[in-house]
Amino acid sequence: MGMRSYMTWNEVPAAPLDPILGVNQKFQADTSAEKVNVSIGAYRTDEGKPMVLSCVKKAEALLLEQSDLNKEYLPQRGDATYVQLCQKMLFGEKSKLLASGVVATAQTLSGTGALRLGAEFMKKFAKGKTVYISNPTWGTHNSIMTQAGVPFSHYRYWNAAGRDLDLAGMLEDIEAAPEGSVIMLHAAAHNPTGVDPTAEQWGEIMTVCKAKKHVCWFDSAYQGFATGDLDIDATAMRAFADEGLPLFVSQSFAKNFGLYGERVGTFSITCDTPEAVKAVMSQLDIIIRNLYSNPPKHGANIVKTVLSDPALYQEWRDELKAMSLRIQDMRTALYDELTSLGTPGSWTHITSQIGMFSFTGLSPEQCTQMVEKHHVYMLNNGRVSMAGVTSKNVKYIAKAIDDVVRNF
Ligand SMILES: Cc1ncc(COP(=O)(O)O)c(C=O)c1O
CATH class of the missing domain: 3.90.1150.10 (Aspartate Aminotransferase, domain 1)
Structure with missing residues (x-):
């Protein structure tokens, strides 16, 4: 018998602690x-x-009573009814995009999973494009891009002296990015600064992004947390959508539903035609199939139950406000x-x-x-x-x- 050498992993260095x-x-x-x-x-x-949340406990009680509820797999793209309700919450009841059927949305493993899915999509279909991320940002924005192998850079955001938005720096950096870049924007309640652009400033950001044909990636992890109102917190993103800018949207229900550990979210891509939506969804299916196959059901069932029941929906909005x-x-x-x-x-x-x-x-x-x-x-x-x-x-x-x- 010859010498066998075993992998002992003794050489693997301990990773530094996650900053958060x-x-x-x-x-x-x-x-x-x-x-x-x-x-x-x-x-x-x-x-x-x-x-x-009390609306979550009530939804769970209702789910337990549903005799037809089973533990079968969901499709890769997730629960269709849940996805539709999420789209409405993001884009609004009156969204022109939704009426035209041009938004591709998949259920994801919360906001982080949505961001990673978007990064994987970019790697295949937006090869070589750079994601521009605010400086500072939630640190995982940067490390997801590193781990996924998607090039990223930063735009100025924080004016330390005034403890407010460096709008001029932000606009200059977005303007200087190559045409068709991907600009990551915090939909509301910017993490970590707590400083959001005003409506007027959002307008200026939109003008530059439109002129440069950038894709705007709204990361929506705090809808309803900024003002206590779901619609007000979606105003900026809906304005970009109505103006016809191409969007990516990552959505998380961790904070606004308190469903942190249930991993409930979505990832959306706005397209030109319903045919393009079909093709994009089929590609998201393949990416998801090979990452984790399909998303978990329980959290999505909770959100679906609350969003489709008027009384529970109102209770949720009240709890969110509180x-x-x-x-x-x-x-x-x-x-x-x-x-x-x-x-x-x-x-x-x-x-x-x-x-x-x-x-x-x-x-x-x-x-x-x-x-x-x-x-x-x-x-x-x-x-x-x-x-x-x-x-x-x-x-x-x-x-x-x-x-x-x-x-x-
Ligand atoms: C800006 C931002 N995006 C996304 C997330 C995603 O969180 P989760 O994966 O728990 O939904 C967070 C959470 O802290 C966040 O602050």
Whole structure:
């Protein structure tokens, strides 16, 4: 018998912690009684607990009673009724595109799965095109493109001095991108900055994208979370759609339905003709077949049940509004605490920013001290999840910010 050499994987280096999930792991390991977790973009009640929406529990109860519900596979592209309801939620009841049947939509593994599916589609059918992503952004936007092998670059977005949008820089970079590039835009509640373009600014962005024949990729992970209203939060995307710009849309129900772990989402591509939709869908089917074959059913069944039942739909909209209001209340509370402490600097951005996050403007060193000295787990780029702030911990968080601003 000759020598056999076994693969032992001893050479495999340990991967660095994920920048967001890694902070969560460190939080779990911290034994301090005062520790606070504001690193993850997940809603918490004012008691700091995860929440299952009441409309979701009711939908699950209804599903259990359905005798014809089975565990058969879904098609690769997912549940047709669910997909139609999602399209309406994104594009609106009166959408011209939907009326003409020119939107191709597949059910996906939440927003991340939608982004990856879009990247895989680009690799096959938009070879060599670059995706332009805001700087800063949700970090996974960049790493998905890296992992999928899709070229990407950035456009300016954040004006650190004014803690607002660098519109001129953004327009200049989108204008300079080669014609027909793909521009990733946060549909509402920009992560991490909490700063969205105004209606007028969206108009300017649309004009440049149209002139350059860019594909606009709306990443919609927070519909309803920015203002508490599903339609208002879709205004920008619907305006681009009505204007006839080619769109990709990735949609997530993680935040607005609290279905984080159920992995419920969609990916859409607007086409020219219903025939093109058929062809695009057939290609999405092949990509999905070879990634994970078909999507899970339970979460999509919940969303389908709620969106198609008027009473549950209304209850969901009310719950969504209540979640976004609690976050807005916490913004005011944090601002008030910092103001009463006389913390140096201006903190108006905490209340003017929208959505789940506040981009505090703390330096990396100050952020490190928030974690190491005060056990307040936030991201090193200064992002705080306002959904993790409660009436009980807001004073403690403000005192920690006050200390690091004064001393580091
Ligand atoms: C901007 C953005 N896009 C997409 C996602 C996707 O999340 P999920 O895969 O849980 O739907 C997130 C989640 O934090 C996000 O912030």
